[in-house]
Amino acid sequence: MSITSLQAGVNTASDMATGSAGPKLQKRRRSRVGLAMVSPSVLALLVWMAVPLAMTIYFSLIRYNLLYPGDNEFVGLENFYYFLTDEGFVAGAFNTLWLVLSVLAISVVAGVLIAVLVDTPFFGRGIVRVMLISPFFIMPTVSALVWKNLLLHPVSGVLAAVWRFFGATPIDWFTDYPLQAIILIVSWQWIPFAVLILMTAMQSLDQEQKDAARLDGAGPIAIFWHITLPHLARPIAVVIMIETIFLLSIFAEIFTTTGGGPGYETTNLAFLIYSQALLQFDVGMASAGGLIAVVIANIAAFMLVRMIGKNLTDKA
Amino acid sequence: MANLTIRNLKKVFEGIEIIKGIDLDIKDHEFVVFVGPSGCGKSTLLRLIAGLEEVTSGHIHLDDKEITDMAPAKRDLAMVFQTYALYPHMSVKKNMSFALDLAGVAKSEVESKVSEAARILELDHLLERKPKALSGGQRQRVAIGRAIVRQPKIFLFDEPLSNLDAALRVQMRLELARLHQELNATMIYVTHDQVEAMTLADKVVVLNGGNIEQVGSPLELYRHPVNQFVAGFIGTPKMAFLNAQVKASDAASVTVALDSGPVYTLPLDGRTVKVGDVVTFGVRPEHIQVADAGVSEFSVKLDVTEHLGADTYCYVKAPNGETLTVRASGDYMGRYGQEVSLVPELAHCHLFDAEGRAIPKPGAPAQAA
Ligand SMILES: Nc1ncnc2c1ncn2[C@@H]1O[C@H](COP(=O)(O)OP(=O)(O)O)[C@@H](O)[C@H]1O
Numbered sequence: 001m002s003i004t005s006l007q008a009g010v011n012t013a014s015d016m017a018t019g020s021a022g023p024k025l026q027k028r029r030r031s032r033v034g035l036a037m038v039s040p041s042v043l044a045l046l047v048w049m050a051v052p053l054a055m056t057i058y059f060s061l062i063r064y065n066l067l068y069p070g071d072n073e074f075v076g077l078e079n080f081y082y083f084l085t086d087e088g089f090v091a092g093a094f095n096t097l098w099l100v101l102s103v104l105a106i107s108v109v110a111g112v113l114i115a116v117l118v119d120t121p122f123f124g125r126g127i128v129r130v131m132l133i134s135p136f137f138i139m140p141t142v143s144a145l146v147w148k149n150l151l152l153h154p155v156s157g158v159l160a161a162v163w164r165f166f167g168a169t170p171i172d173w174f175t176d177y178p179l180q181a182i183i184l185i186v187s188w189q190w191i192p193f194a195v196l197i198l199m200t201a202m203q204s205l206d207q208e209q210k211d212a213a214r215l216d217g218a219g220p221i222a223i224f225w226h227i228t229l230p231h232l233a234r235p236i237a238v239v240i241m242i243e244t245i246f247l248l249s250i251f252a253e254i255f256t257t258t259g260g261g262p263g264y265e266t267t268n269l270a271f272l273i274y275s276q277a278l279l280q281f282d283v284g285m286a287s288a289g290g291l292i293a294v295v296i297a298n299i300a301a302f303m304l305v306r307m308i309g310k311n312l313t314d315k316a
Numbered sequence: 317m318a319n320l321t322i323r324n325l326k327k328v329f330e331g332i333e334i335i336k337g338i339d340l341d342i343k344d345h346e347f348v349v350f351v352g353p354s355g356c357g358k359s360t361l362l363r364l365i366a367g368l369e370e371v372t373s374g375h376i377h378l379d380d381k382e383i384t385d386m387a388p389a390k391r392d393l394a395m396v397f398q399t400y401a402l403y404p405h406m407s408v409k410k411n412m413s414f415a416l417d418l419a420g421v422a423k424s425e426v427e428s429k430v431s432e433a434a435r436i437l438e439l440d441h442l443l444e445r446k447p448k449a450l451s452g453g454q455r456q457r458v459a460i461g462r463a464i465v466r467q468p469k470i471f472l473f474d475e476p477l478s479n480l481d482a483a484l485r486v487q488m489r490l491e492l493a494r495l496h497q498e499l500n501a502t503m504i505y506v507t508h509d510q511v512e513a514m515t516l517a518d519k520v521v522v523l524n525g526g527n528i529e530q531v532g533s534p535l536e537l538y539r540h541p542v543n544q545f546v547a548g549f550i551g552t553p554k555m556a557f558l559n560a561q562v563k564a565s566d567a568a569s570v571t572v573a574l575d576s577g578p579v580y581t582l583p584l585d586g587r588t589v590k591v592g593d594v595v596t597f598g599v600r601p602e603h604i605q606v607a608d609a610g611v612s613e614f615s616v617k618l619d620v621t622e623h624l625g626a627d628t629y630c631y632v633k634a635p636n637g638e639t640l641t642v643r644a645s646g647d648y649m650g651r652y653g654q655e656v657s658l659v660p661e662l663a664h665c666h667l668f669d670a671e672g673r674a675i676p677k678p679g680a681p682a683q684a685a
């Protein structure tokens with residue numbers, strides 16, 4: 001339930017971004033036949049979106065705990081109050097923010113560097129490109145499990161073997177650095193996306209511009225700063241926007257590795273809502289959390305669109 | 317000073333020789349145009365001079381300095397690209413000052429050089445704009461401005477006008493000629509358009525398939541093409557080529573019988589051909605007159621006529637199917653299919669031997685191909 005409502009939030013956010021609702025409305029007024037024709041799908045969409053949203057709002061306003069069946073009396077904004085003052089909320093909000101920002105920074109920086117490196121021709125470039133993209137196609141649960149059991153495991157993991165080889169004590173990643181470990185896994189999944197977008201963008205960089213810069217006395221580093229990076233500004237904005245929307249709702253990686261722990265150390269908002277609803281069976285509070293998450297996602301999307309969207313629609 | 321010397325320059329791309337041994341001297345203040353059909357290696361030659369491509373073999377000297385393997389920025393050359401290659405995120409001013417900023421030139425000096433270039437190119441009011449807010453001609457000028465501020469020894473232009481519309485192209489052509497005078501600079505200019513070559517150049521270098529066909533002033537190329545390729549490439553409409561056979565030849569004249577009928581005696585040095593040789597008779601449209609049928613022995617049929625106002629181009633067909641173009645006066649009225657006869661000015665006609673080499677005029681020093 002909470003995840004669906006979060007998705008609904010994302011949908012509304014993207015609607016706002018494209019601003020497509022206005023002209024559609026006008027057209028509808030113009031043509032009655034058109035109205036009749038589209039009404040079934042509009043209705044279906046309304047039901048699809050509005051019913052879960054309405055139910056979420058309704059649940060968030062009543063006392064509804066599966067462990068204490070009884071009359072679900074109306075409690076006003078009590079659920080919201082408890083969710084916001086829950087000790088998990090501050091940690092969840094902070095972890096969400098930290099997770100999103102770290103993964104964005106890592107994937108954009110690594111994505112730019114890899115895209116630039118792969119742009120110069122070398123033997124086997126095609127295969128390297130495919131391999132660079134492939135982590136993106138692995139299911140989050142699977143990659144989280146691979147990382148947990150094969151790479152980061154303190155006893156049987158590859159990294160532990162490396163540590164032992166150099167005579168160091170293996171690190172128990174999910175105990176000592178749980179959030180960092182999750183950031184590592186999520187970054188590994190999202191770097192390929194950044195690489196894919198930026199690699200494609202690199203191909204549209206005008207070769208003559210680089211030649212001109214070389215004649216102007218720019219070395220490889222100056223060309224990177226003054227020509228390549230400005231050229232990538234727009235695709236980087238796209239990467240940041242799309243990644244943010246998905247990173248706000250990271251769940252599977254946390255669920256399969258740390259389960260939100262130790263304590264609240266790896267609990268983000270999506271996981272907090274899940275634990276309210278399904279571990280504590282408090283549907284009312286989970287719904288309130290879901291709505292709060294929708295609001296947060298919308299705020300984030302709105303700010304991103306304000307910051308980056310202008311840059312995107314402003315055609316060269 | 318800017319004397320460029322190129323010796324036996326070769327460039328191989330992926331096992332294919334694109335530049336096949338070029339020897340060329342370019343003198344200070346000269347406006348040199350490389351002209352040739354698309355794909356003949358003009359841009360490659362220019363990029364070799366600029367240092368943007370690595371030389372396979374051969375040498376390039378600028379004055380007394382060998383620059384064959386020098387980094388592009390150190391060569392004291394500036395290039396204007398066909399696509400302008402402006403930096404899209406920088407203002408016009410920043411585009412022009414980029415090279416100087418990188419070189420660490422003092423701010424005040426950069427400022428004065430940029431505003432001087434902007435004045436010459438009439439870009440003063442556009443300095444704060446981004447390239448995308450400029451028209452094609454303005455972008456072109458910014459690209460030239462970027463070259464000017466560096467005060468290079470040689471300016472390199474790679475088809476700088478080919479992205480402009482026809483009217484603007486003529487205007488920019490004049491501006492380039494003016495700029496050459498004003499800056500008193502050495503310029504190398506690449507184009508596939510022989511009109512640009514003829515109008516701008518002090519010296520034209522005709523390239524074909526990675527080789528130099530001929531080097532000379534525009535009029536030299538027009539009057540004395542050394543081979544059939546140059547003869548066909550320079551001049552519009554193209555020179556007509558008709559098959560012929562040598563009937564008699566001596567040091568001062570060659571008599572040929574055209575396959576299409578007439579027999580002509582041309583004032584050429586015929587010692588390199590003998591009777592019976594198959595040759596090609598070349599005549600430019602402006603060196604033939606159209607006359608009524610029966611006036612001369614060269615009778616042809618009118619095909620299409622094009623009225624350009626001042627001139628009329630008549631496309632005519634000889635009895636053996638060969639076609640040629642004739643330039644007549646603007647008020648010439650010919651009907652499609654009409655029988656007419658042609659009178660070539662034999663002093664301006666050319667003969668080419670079986671290898672395409674021109675048969676020289678008497679007394680003219682034989683030019684190396
Ligand atoms: N970087 C390159 N790699 C391989 N072949 C090239 C390269 N640059 C140019 N060529 C080839 O060299 C020939 C000449 O090209 P170019 O100098 O651009 O001709 P143009 O006279 O039209 O400017 C063309 O056949 C082209 O395919």
Ligand SMILES: [Mg+2]
Nearest residue numbers: 358359360475
């Ligand atoms: Mg070219």
